[in-house]
Amino acid sequence: MLMFVRSLQEHWQRKLLDFILEKTGICSQITFGRYMRRGRRLAVDPKLFIQDLQFKKVPVRVYQPTAPSHGRRRGIIFFHGGGWVFGSLGKIFAGLCRYIARESESVVVSVEYRLAPEHKYPAAYEDCLNATLHFMKNIEHYGVDPARIIVSGDSAGGNLAAAVSQTLASRSDLPKLRAQILIYPGLQALDFNLPSYQQNRAVPLLLRERAAFFALQYLNGDASHVEEVLEGSHIPADVRLKYRKWVSADNIPEEFKTRGVKTLAPTDCIAEVYESVKRFCEPNLCPLLAEDATVHQQPESFILTCEYDVLRDDGLLYKKRLEDNGVPVTWYHIEDGFHGIISLHDYCGFSFPAGKRGLDSIVNFIKGLE
Secondary structure (H helix, E strand, C coil), rough: CCCHHHHHHHHHHHHHHHHHHHCCCCCCHHHHHHHHHHCCCCCCCEEEEEEEEECCCCEEEEEEEECCCCCCCCEEEECCCCCCCCCCCCHHHHHHHHHHHHHHHHHHECCCCCCCCCCCCCHCCCCCHHHHHHHHHCCCHEEEEEEEEEEEEEEEEHHHHHHHHHHHCCCCCCCCCCEEEECCHHHCCCCCCCCHHHHCCCCCCCHHHHHHCCCHHHCCCCCCCCHHHHCCCCCCHHHHHHHHHCCCHHHCCCHHCCCCCCCCCCCCHHHHHHHHHHHHHCCCHHHHCCCCCHCCCEEEEEEEEEEEEECHHHHHHHHHHHHHHCCCCCEEEEEEEECCCCCEEEECECCCCCHHHHHHHHHHHCCCCC
């Protein structure tokens, strides 16, 4: 608990510094955030051969176990989190990829997609798709079994993994994905007032306002309508009704509402705002909105959620959609977890046992895939 409190203190201190730097014109919060998360140096790991490459002009880092293998290995494509705005091949996510590659004895490909707001949707999605396609067409170079290819990602990376998986479902010229691993994924931008958004609106490391801010940055590089998006006036009533069967608090199990949920009065849509954000209804941006025919074709899935996370309900809603469409789902819920805990399970002196448990649940799922 002490370590968690210290991490929260560091988080808010950094947020304050973000604010000061932006208000004084020294640099933007995004620029400072990227600086704090920088780090591309290749780490040395005696159990892994690690190299930086490019797949179709997309930077990637490949982690290959050095131990002899009795057959072809699993291949895992990983898309990092960071709200489509932050993140890289280095620092936080390098440790995560090394751990998964070592412990599951799999080849892991970490993808460095282009970031918003400089590169708006669908740039990140296209980079992740193109890197995945390149890997799938060249797996013989990495000793990977074409029948055991997995897409994965955390947070925004989970969004990208789900979108890539949905796109590949209709490809008859490629091997079928063996599985998808979605770690506290953000999968929709229609409703920022689901129970988890209400309950965890001010819980680091992802605040409710920041979740909407990141989605808008990714969509069009302009977060000027964040307040309208938070209150729900960015979606017309007929569109909201169309997707209510999939995006609704009614589909959240009652045990996740015990910390309190308010029934909010519907807000009138502002046509100008909807016009600027209507691509939120595209499944490549919000995979939870894909049609049943697409969801039905998804591979075996692993979904990890955290109780103290605004994105908890996105994962729960997609879990239900997959199960309703006959897709096998392994679900791991960290009852004492918060957003980002997997990447921070052992980082810069911080140790979160719950994050380690979650990470090991991912490794166990991977090792169970034949």
